[in-house]
Amino acid sequence: MITSKETEERNTKMMRGVILPGNSTVEFRELPIPQPGKGQVLVKIKASSICGSDIRAIYREHLGTGDEKYRNVIAGHEPCGIIVSVGECCKRFRIGDRVIIYHISGCGLCWDCQQGYMISCHSPDTRAAYGWQRDGGHAPYLLAEENTCIALPNNLTYDDGALIACGFGTVWEALTRVNVNGKDRVLVTGLGPVGLAACMLARALGAQSIFGLDISAERKALAKELKVVDAIVETIDQTLILTDQQGCEVTIDCSGSPQGRHFALEATRQWGRCVFVGEGNNVQFDVSPLLIHKQITLYGSWVTSLGHMTELTERLSRWNLHPEMIVTHRFLLDEAEKAYKIAAEGHCGKVVIVFNDDE
Missing domain, CATH: 3.40.50.720 (NAD(P)-binding Rossmann-like Domain)
Structure with missing residues (x-):
């Protein structure tokens, strides 16, 4: 259980996150640990995997334009972790819950969002992908909208959850x-x-x-x-x-x-x-x-919906089938440059950035 003292200490701390300048390198940036607002949760990241789309469209060069342009935020759109702080008006998740984060936050009002396909939201003001237009999972903490969180069953690992968040x-x-x-x-x-x-x-x-x-x-x-x-x-x-x-x-x-x-x-x-x-x-x-x-x-076919990702998570739990079996490389956050380099070579399985409890 997270105590008020731990919360107060976290509020005054900084964290180190990965930024992708677009020239096949990795940079680190120091940022304050964010605090959840209305309808938001703060997730302590346990695993954050690297997607081929990150390599293709951000790591090598910044290909996105307009609303899909990379905004120089913390990278990583395949995060999974545990909730350590909850903002006002959250309706389901609590401190200590293990969650996968669906990697797009949409307006919540358009037809696509109402069907759970936030990936297809066309609102220029509110649609933002973690790791592309808002801070992602390549840092110890991530500020997430509660409505993008999916419960991670106890028999699935954090690595499993990170892989479900996008590829699976x-x-x-x-x-x-x-x-x-x-x-x-x-x-x-x-x-x-x-x-x-x-x-x-x-x-x-x-x-x-x-x-x-x-x-x-x-x-x-x-x-x-x-x-x-x-x-x-x-x-x-x-x-x-x-x-x-x-x-x-x-x-x-x-x-x-x-x-x-x-x-x-x-x-x-x-x-x-x-x-x-x-x-x-x-x-x-x-x-x-x-x-x-x-x-x-x-x-x-482009990504999936919140509902279908929830269905997949339930099926994998019931089948006791673990996505992490395709992981070939794990690195700590400080080794992010090596992690991206190996992922970009295109000869391995999944590459995951993992976090120690003291990060």
């Missing part, structure tokens, strides 16, 4: 949107952390078989080691041989590359479903033979 939530949305089930053979192009998550969850949903594609030898080896794929494929011909010359009922591109997207479309069987999850880049293809004549349904 994102592929859960995609998999449920295309209704992956026991009748499906699934191909995942791109076996980075998001692709590995897609394989894990497709298996949990009962997919008949799962195939993976990647250009990184290390990531292909990791997928085999974790036993999240039944086979690694290199060519369309190999994929067809493994699927009785039909292709896969479901294909998921997590690579964000033109080649990975094209491969996914080629490997989708007639009347199948293909979903693009990986961000950035583009793709060119001959529409008639590859999409129209094959009667393929092509989906775009």
Whole structure:
């Protein structure tokens, strides 16, 4: 239990957080530990993982513009921790509650927000992503809106929660949107952390078989080691041989590359479903033979909703399935520059920044 003395001491302290200047480096900034206002909670961060979107759009260079521009705030939009202070008018969470933080805070009033899809909120005045437009999880404490918090069950770890906060939530949305089930053979192009998550969850949903594609030898080896794929494929011909010359009922591109997207479309069987999850880049293809004549349904899927992330968390708890199994590197906050460098190389599983109790 947090005492009033501990709260008073925290109010006078500073904390150190990670800033991303956009030139493939990390900087640290000293800031006062924030205090929760109305409807807000202060979360002591226990785990904060690094997302591929952070690497692509902030770490290497600042690609966002307008309302989605990085605002030189503390980085990290995949935070998980424990509540240590609660502001006025909070309705559910209390001090000592373990929480995952859905990484977008929206206006709460538009249609998308009311459906739980704060990621799609278009309010320029109130929409703000943790780690992009408001301070994120790469610091010992994070000020969060209570309505972006999701309870973390006791049998899931803080690392599990951090991975649910973005990557696992994102592929859960995609998999449920295309209704992956026991009748499906699934191909995942791109076996980075998001692709590995897609394989894990497709298996949990009962997919008949799962195939993976990647250009990184290390990531292909990791997928085999974790036993999240039944086979690694290199060519369309190999994929067809493994699927009785039909292709896969479901294909998921997590690579964000033109080649990975094209491969996914080629490997989708007639009347199948293909979903693009990986961000950035583009793709060119001959529409008639590859999409129209094959009667393929092509989906775009962006993050998930609060409701679906809550559903995923409950399922993972019930299945006793731990996202942290794809974590290959853990670093303390002071090692953040090394953590980002390894994540940016694109040959590992998930990279997580973890925190000691004395931070």
